Amino acid sequence: MTELVEHGKLFIGGELVDPVGKDVIEVVSPHTEEVIGRVPHAAQGDVDRAVAAARRAFDEGPWPRMSLEERIEVVTKIKDAFLVRHEEIARVISSQNGTPYTSSVMVQALATMMVYDAALTTARNFTYEERRQGALGKILVRREPVGVVAAVVPWNVPQFTAAAKLAPALLAGCSVVLKVSPETPLDGYLLAEIAAEAGLPEGVLSVIPADREVSEYLVGHQGVDKVSFTGSVGAGKRVMEVCARNLTRVTLELGGKSAAVILPDADVETAVKGIGPFAWMINGQACVAQTRILVPQSRYDEFADAFAAYAGALKVGDPLDPATELGPLVAKRQQQRSLDYIRIGQEEGAKILTGGGRPAGQDKGWYVEPTLFGGVDNSMRIAQEEIFGPVICLLPYGDEAEAVKIANDSDYGLSGSVWTADTERGIDIARQVRTGTYSVNTFSLDMLGPFGGYKNSGLGREFGPEGYGEYFEHKMIHLPNDYEG
Numbered sequence: 015m016t017e018l019v020e021h022g023k024l025f026i027g028g029e030l031v032d033p034v035g036k037d038v039i040e041v042v043s044p045h046t047e048e049v050i051g052r053v054p055h056a057a058q059g060d061v062d063r064a065v066a067a068a069r070r071a072f073d074e075g076p077w078p079r080m081s082l083e084e085r086i087e088v089v090t091k092i093k094d095a096f097l098v099r100h101e102e103i104a105r106v107i108s109s110q111n112g113t114p115y116t117s118s119v120m121v122q123a124l125a126t127m128m129v130y131d132a133a134l135t136t137a138r139n140f141t142y143e144e145r146r147q148g149a150l151g152k153i154l155v156r157r158e159p160v161g162v163v164a165a166v167v168p169w170n171v172p173q174f175t176a177a178a179k180l181a182p183a184l185l186a187g188c189s190v191v192l193k194v195s196p197e198t199p200l201d202g203y204l205l206a207e208i209a210a211e212a213g214l215p216e217g218v219l220s221v222i223p224a225d226r227e228v229s230e231y232l233v234g235h236q237g238v239d240k241v242s243f244t245g246s247v248g249a250g251k252r253v254m255e256v257c258a259r260n261l262t263r264v265t266l267e268l269g270g271k272s273a274a275v276i277l278p279d280a281d282v283e284t285a286v287k288g289i290g291p292f293a294w295m296i297n298g299q300a301c302v303a304q305t306r307i308l309v310p311q312s313r314y315d316e317f318a319d320a321f322a323a324y325a326g327a328l329k330v331g332d333p334l335d336p337a338t339e340l341g342p343l344v345a346k347r348q349q350q351r352s353l354d355y356i357r358i359g360q361e362e363g364a365k366i367l368t369g370g371g372r373p374a375g376q377d378k379g380w381y382v383e384p385t386l387f388g389g390v391d392n393s394m395r396i397a398q399e400e401i402f403g404p405v406i407c408l409l410p411y412g413d414e415a416e417a418v419k420i421a422n423d424s425d426y427g428l429s430g431s432v433w434t435a436d437t438e439r440g441i442d443i444a445r446q447v448r449t450g451t452y453s454v455n456t457f458s459l460d461m462l463g464p465f466g467g468y469k470n471s472g473l474g475r476e477f478g479p480e481g482y483g484e485y486f487e488h489k490m491i492h493l494p495n496d497y498e499g
Contacts, residue, residue: 019051025206027067034059044112044342056222064220065237068189071217078187091212093130112341132461133181152493157486159187161239169197186485199223265474270428273421274304277434285433292457298404302429322367325384342379349380352403359396427468
């Protein structure tokens, strides 16, 4: 039995303090369905304290007034701690959300360290101030930190998404209130410990676990200057509505229904091995997952057999077992959601090629078999709606023009890939698909480039200079024409 982890205090303004209320969040193992942790549930009063601390830190404290190199030194310590403690972080996250441990080491922990590292590189090379010759004279353009940031992160990649917001915000000179998911609050305490040891000044960071109601209170708080949110489309739209009340700047990274396009000249083994891990990644609970696999009609049976064999061979089980390739979903509601979509897919006329239910022998835990639907039409709900589970669609197409049309026939536009023996041909396809991130003969997310979505997949960008720039205001200063400084 896993040892129960209990925290009785909240990390607000850099200190562990008693919560305002008595409500508690119970963290439940998706594998055993047993309680593995308890933490305080932040109340609105705790949000007020966290925002007030962040406000003081930004308006009066040293952090935004320190040199960039001084801030880089502190954030580097945070990055280095993730490398040192990556196995511990991976294990804690896996125990909460079911990510297979072997995958978690890279996706949940080391990739987070890479986000900090890339942000440090971006910060060093960013243009903070520049002089221009304007239409009416000389001007100075400055980029100044936006202020107090409310960062709201989901349960599927909690530290990765936290780093995507926290690293650029801190380097820019902002203070941050980080709202972590009630499903995965335990790793938030590890982050708080790391940040405190790194030497962040008082008030610069608070980490508060809470539900949607408290999240809404945070993003609507008048003391917040900028909101960065990662989550569902529905929640993102609500965040945007709430931010509109105060004209709060907002970045939204939302859902996806990404298409992997396999061209007729692609090698079967290469495509299957390249796409498979990123179709069922984090047990299918990833916004960038390649959940629609488009295959040429002329080679449909060949690819269908190969993908079905791949999915059927995935080892399902305890997420903390290093041999596990697919673990449980984060909560019973997510398990039921996937099972409901499997039923809907069958009712729509799609054919289950493998999977389709609860794995044999898994009497406990929120498991769903890795499931592959064949003969899917893109108008079906299983092809249009984000399932967020291990349910993948195989869609046949006629020619390349139809493949691009199917890929673009979606309310989402977050990720995607193309697989071909002709790289130039693949790049041409990449230019035609309306999505924020695309890969040719691979699947990658480079933290030195912009990440974000078209359409319902989001607003604004993370990573690279584009994402870093989201944490600044732009100021224009008109200079005397005779100024030579």
